[in-house]
Amino acid sequence: MTTSLSIFDLWSPLEVEQDSSVLWQCGNLTLYVRRLEYDWLIASSYADEDTDEMRIEYDAEFPEGLEFQRYALNQDTSHLRFIPNMPRRPLLFRPNHPLVLPSQAKILFYVSIPLWITPVLGQGADTVVTNEIPVKPPSDSWFGEHTEGQLCFALRTFARRRLDAFSVSPHRAICPVLIHNQSSLSLDCVQVCLRAKYLNIYQGIQRLWTNQVSVHYHGTHLLSNVSYATKPPTQARTPMLLTAAIEHPPHNFLLKTFGLSE
Amino acid sequence: MDAKHSAPTEAINDIQQIFDLMNWDNAIIALFIAAVGFPLIYAFARLVRGICHHRVSAHAEFVWHKVIVYAGSVLVIITILDQLGVKLTTLLGAAGIITVALGFAAQTSLSNMVNGIFMFWEKPFEVGDMVEIDDKIGFVLAIDMLSVKIRMLDNSMLRVPNNVIAKENTINITRFPIRRYDLEVRVKVDEDIHRVMSVLKDIAAKNKYSLDEPETWISLRTFKDTHLDIHYGVWTQTKNYIPLKRCLGAEIKARFDQEGIEIPALQVPLCTGPAKQA
Known part of the structure; x- marks a missing residue:
């Protein structure tokens, strides 16, 4: 049985009968879940071509060769939910052209962040949180010096000034990033490092959003002041919190955020 | 018969004299110091190692353990000898002479020890690091005195004397968190170089061990x-260096075959010459 879906149906709780299965697709990622007595089997696969397709299908035929992971539960449950998450590692992205921001200038970017999905079994005290699975296999990247730095995920979509540059996608959340150059020199940056673990995920009218990140740049040798908004972005209009941040962000902290052009 | 019995009797008498001269109170105190001192040193060294575990490097943990055990043991031995009334100045003098004699006899070992001490301060590598010494690659298991x-x-x-490490170029493969795997790719001279470079860039981008940044060098x-x-x-990432090395060559070959990019092979032209008349 295939259900016609709106973008937010993916995150609604599902009921799975014993010895039944569910196929759940969000973009490139398809999850295959089968419920046995006390045990659940979960496998995943990726589409070869990029797609924005969404699908929830009960008792669908699963392809052969899937590698299932077995979750043994204390108590039998029929509840299944898929929760969108932010990646735990920082994200490294580039503006579509090297960014030159004059002194005292302030600009707002939008960054489209691919989600990580966590299948959650059961409810209340007996909830079992399974592995986080990226909607698209991520690519590793490095932010910092060759001798010292931070392992990141590469964000292969560019940061954009206009929101309509992004298509409405079920497997991505939009993060508004405000950059304020408070130094006396212009900011000439080629990379921006975003700590996604501090971001909440909100359900807006059309798409998923995260809270806004504000970066105040003070100069080449200084770290930037980074603050994460505690409220949802105004662009989300009627936002509803879907997933809280992995870590609570410090109020206003200093971080190396920009990779400067040499 | 008397003469036969006189020697053991004298020896017994001598031992008796030593026992008579010995201050039994001091001997018991010395025994007590040994019985308590050595286990205490080992317990303290183990405690320090436990505290250091996960706080400092495995190498520093190992060295501090040794320093506490050796220094503590020397201190206990000196205290025991002092308690027994042995004159330490005489002993130290004798020790000096023995050290000089040993120094001549065991020059290589001493040089290894000295280099070991320098290595401790310089820290070219630590226990667990992957190193290349004298064209040999492996993981450092222990850094000992010699x-x-x-x-x-x-x-x-592989046992490498500290002397050799001091003389040879030592490469610490795992010192930094990221590494570049370099290889030379050979293509035919008539290949479109820009296309080859863009294919190589794509191979790196699709490889699961490669990093997007720093950019691939071509x-x-x-x-x-x-x-x-x-x-x-x-x-x-340094930990992915060997998996990358293992798969990248095969990926290049497969992709070049797919793209029709030729890797030049040695071609030997065979000339049979004119057919011989029978």
Whole structure:
């Protein structure tokens, strides 16, 4: 049985009968879940071509060769939910052209962040949180010096000034990033490092959003002041919190955020 | 008969005299110091090692353990000798002479020890690091007073004297968190160099061990009559260096076959000459 879906149906709780299965697709990622007595089997696969397709299908035929992971539960449950998450590692992205921001200038970017999905079994005290699975296999990247730095995920979509540059996608959340150059020199940056673990995920009218990140740049040798908004972005209009941040962000902290052009 | 019995009797008398002269109170105190001192030193060393565990490097943990055990043991021995009434100045004098004699006899060992001490301060590598010494690659298992023990990649053990490490170039492969894997890719001279470079860039981008940043290094190194040599450097996390090395070559070959890019092979023209008349 295939259900016609709106973008937010993916995150609604599902009921799975014993010895039944569910196929759940969000973009490139398809999850295959089968419920046995006390045990659940979960496998995943990726589409070869990029797609924005969404699908929830009960008792669908699963392809052969899937590698299932077995979750043994204390108590039998029929509840299944898929929760969108932010990646735990920082994200490294580039503006579509090297960014030159004059002194005292302030600009707002939008960054489209691919989600990580966590299948959650059961409810209340007996909830079992399974592995986080990226909607698209991520690519590793490095932010910092060759001798010292931070392992990141590469964000292969560019940061954009206009929101309509992004298509409405079920497997991505939009993060508004405000950059304020408070130094006396212009900011000439080629990379921006975003700590996604501090971001909440909100359900807006059309798409998923995260809270806004504000970066105040003070100069080449200084770290930037980074603050994460505690409220949802105004662009989300009627936002509803879907997933809280992995870590609570410090109020206003200093971080190396920009990779400067040499 | 009397003469036969006189020697053992004298020896017994001598021992008796020593026992008579010995201050039994001091001997018991010395015994007590030994019985309590040595276990205490070992317990303290173990405690320090436990505290250091996960706070400092495995090498520093190992060295501090040894320093506490050796220094503590020397202190206990000196205290015991002092308690027994042994004059330490005489003993130290004798020890000096013995040290000089030993120094001549065991020059290499002493040199190894001195280099070991320098190595401790310089810290070119630590226990667990992957190193290349004298063209041999392996993981540092232990850094001892005389030598460094290395577990080779084939799981054999290599003992390298500290002297050799001081003289040879030592490469610490795992010192920094990221590394570049360099290889030379050879293609036929008539291949479109820009297309080859873009294919190589795509191979790196699709490889699961490679890093997007720092950017993959691709440059034309040599330009020969028959072939072009391209310097291809792919960045990876240090822990993924060997998996990358293992798969990248095969990926290049498969992709080049798919794209129709030729890797030049040695071609030997065979000339049979004119057929001989029978």
